[in-house]
Amino acid sequence: MTPTLQVFLIISATLFSIGLLAVLSRRHAIFILIGIEIMLAAANLNFIAFWRFGPQPQPPTGVMIALFSIAIAAAEAAVGLAMVIAVYRHYHTTNVDQLDQLRG
Amino acid sequence: MNSAAFIVTAIFTVAAALAAATLRNLMHAALSFAAAFVGIAALFFLLGAEFVGLALVFIYIGAVAVLVVFTILLTRRDVGKDRGFNWGGASVAVAVFACLTWSILKTQSLAIGAPHIATLTVKRIGAALMTTYVWPLQCVGILLTAALIGALILVMEERR
Numbered sequence: 001m002t003p004t005l006q007v008f009l010i011i012s013a014t015l016f017s018i019g020l021l022a023v024l025s026r027r028h029a030i031f032i033l034i035g036i037e038i039m040l041a042a043a044n045l046n047f048i049a050f051w052r053f054g055p056q057p058q059p060p061t062g063v064m065i066a067l068f069s070i071a072i073a074a075a076e077a078a079v080g081l082a083m084v085i086a087v088y089r090h091y092h093t094t095n096v097d098q099l100d101q102l103r104g
Numbered sequence: 105m106n107s108a109a110f111i112v113t114a115i116f117t118v119a120a121a122l123a124a125a126t127l128r129n130l131m132h133a134a135l136s137f138a139a140a141f142v143g144i145a146a147l148f149f150l151l152g153a154e155f156v157g158l159a160l161v162f163i164y165i166g167a168v169a170v171l172v173v174f175t176i177l178l179t180r181r182d183v184g185k186d187r188g189f190n191w192g193g194a195s196v197a198v199a200v201f202a203c204l205t206w207s208i209l210k211t212q213s214l215a216i217g218a219p220h221i222a223t224l225t226v227k228r229i230g231a232a233l234m235t236t237y238v239w240p241l242q243c244v245g246i247l248l249t250a251a252l253i254g255a256l257i258l259v260m261e262e263r264r
Binding site for chain 1: 153
């Protein structure tokens, strides 16, 4: 049995749900960022899987958009982790439940 | 596509991602995060996108995982462990997973095997990057520069 497109999509859905689980259940800001990174990687896996199983256009579009998406995810990770450090300097905590100064 | 290698890789990836999402010890979770990205890169290799897999290894394990570990070290005094687990979030994640899986399995047109394709060489990717995708490439370069300068400004010490 060779894996079909469905199998890859289900793995990607599993990874996305795991990332969502980390975002929704963790209270530590760094791990919310890790969850977002896992969700972005699941989206990239979808792009690559659809490129591999679909019709082949001359410039490999699925691979290209996955490359750009990885670059944007890297920029997002750098800014997000810098924000975690800045928040920690101001509030001396990284627990997102305690960052509630704007709550009305 | 080798199915035994595929099954092993898929189980390893999902297990490492689950460990990254649920482990209490922050350092262990960061290491599982790196392991999960090794697995995802291996899946890209199995799909025939070797260059993207290598880029993923370089960027995520070489840069992002190191950044995460340094951020954990810099915010170490706060908590060694992540306390509390939100069961509402877990149930939402399970519901999303059930919906996605159900809709994927219901769609008949997705049950297709892989066609034979020409090998994706780095030459082809480079040619596409330098012709069709040259403007997106420049925009991503500007975005990365701006993001890195912004990150530096965010973490710079404030002058008093």
